Amino acid sequence: EPQRVIFSLIQPTGIPHLGNYLGALRRWKELQDEKTAPTKKRRRNNRLIFGLADLHSLTLKQDREVRRQNSRQTFASLLALGLDPNRSALFLQSQIQEHAELMWILSNVASTGYLSRMTQWKDKIGVGKDASMEQLDEKAREKLKLSLFSYPVLQAADILLYRPNFVPVGEDQLQHVEFTRQLARSFNSAYARDLKAPTFNLPEVMLSPAKRIMSLQQPEKKMSKSDPDVNSRILITDAPDEIRNKIRKAKTDSVEGPLTYDPEKRPGVSNLIEILKHVTRSSKSCEEITQELQDTTLGALKALVAEEIVKNLDGIKEKYDAIMAAGDKEIHSAMVLGTRVARAKAGNTMKHVREAVGL
Numbered sequence: 001e002p003q004r005v006i007f008s009l010i011q012p013t014g015i016p017h018l019g020n021y022l023g024a025l026r027r028w029k030e031l032q033d034e035k036t037a038p039t040k041k042r043r044r045n046n047r048l049i050f051g052l053a054d055l056h057s058l059t060l061k062q063d064r065e066v067r068r069q070n071s072r073q074t075f076a077s078l079l080a081l082g083l084d085p086n087r088s089a090l091f092l093q094s095q096i097q098e099h100a101e102l103m104w105i106l107s108n109v110a111s112t113g114y115l116s117r118m119t120q121w122k123d124k125i126g127v128g129k130d131a132s133m134e135q136l137d138e139k140a141r142e143k144l145k146l147s148l149f150s151y152p153v154l155q156a157a158d159i160l161l162y163r164p165n166f167v168p169v170g171e172d173q174l175q176h177v178e179f180t181r182q183l184a185r186s187f188n189s190a191y192a193r194d195l196k197a198p199t200f201n202l203p204e205v206m207l208s209p210a211k212r213i214m215s216l217q218q219p220e221k222k223m224s225k226s227d228p229d230v231n232s233r234i235l236i237t238d239a240p241d242e243i244r245n246k247i248r249k250a251k252t253d254s255v256e257g258p259l260t261y262d263p264e265k266r267p268g269v270s271n272l273i274e275i276l277k278h279v280t281r282s283s284k285s286c287e288e289i290t291q292e293l294q295d296t297t298l299g300a301l302k303a304l305v306a307e308e309i310v311k312n313l314d315g316i317k318e319k320y321d322a323i324m325a326a327g328d329k330e331i332h333s334a335m336v337l338g339t340r341v342a343r344a345k346a347g348n349t350m351k352h353v354r355e356a357v358g359l
């Protein structure tokens with residue numbers, strides 16, 4: 001079985017939510033478990049590297065203690081979800097200096113035209129998706145820091161540094177991985193054409209079936225950690241009653257008659273059905289699930305969804321609390337292991353990169 005290098009990042013914005021879990025983190029754990037599966041048929045030679053993007057977090061103004069505490073919480077959450085530092089390398093991006101170095105080098109093949117078409121910086125400064133750089137007024141330009149604009153270049157460096165075959169992420173990251181592939185191609189053709197092998201391979205997205213879980217309060221938006229409304233998301237450490245409460249309060253509609261699955265016209269109800277499908281790992285389509293639930297009331301659907309989430313997240317909170325209560329011991333020793341693995345890989349890639357560009 002050839003080795004597959006699998007790499008992904010999460011922002012260290014505290015405890016992850018259900019969207020992070022269904023869209024990415026649950027997959028990370030499954031990939032880890034494939035390494036030690038009891039039968040040969042299911043076992044795979046995965047090399048897993050998962051980072052916390054704390055350099056990216058600098059684009060957010062934050063008190064230093066809050067930033068540190070958020071990183072700790074995210075790290076503890078990964079351990080609580082069952083990521084095992086002996087099987088998955090877990091580390092902080094800021095501990096590996098090569099991220100920033102590779103970002104600078106890649107900046108030389110990153111087109112500002114491409115970057116200006118990307119949507120994330122527009123979201124962050126609150127202008128429309130179709131806004132262009134030229135149209136921005138003075139105030140918007142002041143808000144648009146260079147780091148926010150070049151964020152995808154750092155993200156590309158994060159990924160390419162580990163030369164992964166696969167990047168397991170949610171749908172919101174597709175655009176960034178596509179940009180990463182573009183930079184890898186540009187770099188290879190600018191600097192590595194005459195070398196025995198291209199410096200970078202083109203990583204592929206591993207998209208989870210739960211591509212996009214929506215906010216419980218504004219179901220036309222994705223569930224996100226940056227949403228100020230805490231009722232918009234379920235955290236993986238929420239207690240059963242908190243989960244039940246948030247689902248009960250989830251925004252739906254007042255359409256009469258049987259349940260229907262229609263993400264356009266009934267985003268709230270459809271999101272609940274979507275969540276139900278993914279927490280139960282159902283192989284049925286959302287339409288089939290809805291068909292079976294036809295005579296269920298909205299209240300009963302909510303109760304069912306809440307119970308399935310409670311079951312799915314069972315035990316995570318206890319583990320999380322124990323890790324946090326133990327001070328930094330467990331987090332620190334996991335980080336030492338992960339940083340060692342990441343540093344070795346990153347150093348190796350940078351040797352090739354420096355050689356290719358002539359540094």
Ligand code: ADP
Binds near residue numbers: 009011021169214223
């Ligand atoms: P957030 O967008 O909440 O700040 P991150 O950017 O740290 O979270 O994302 C971590 C992972 O979770 C990424 O792979 C991302 O694609 C995935 N993800 C984030 N939000 C969702 C969502 N609502 N549905 C599915 N996956 C998501």
Ligand code: NA
Binds near residue numbers: 172
């Ligand atoms: Na995101």
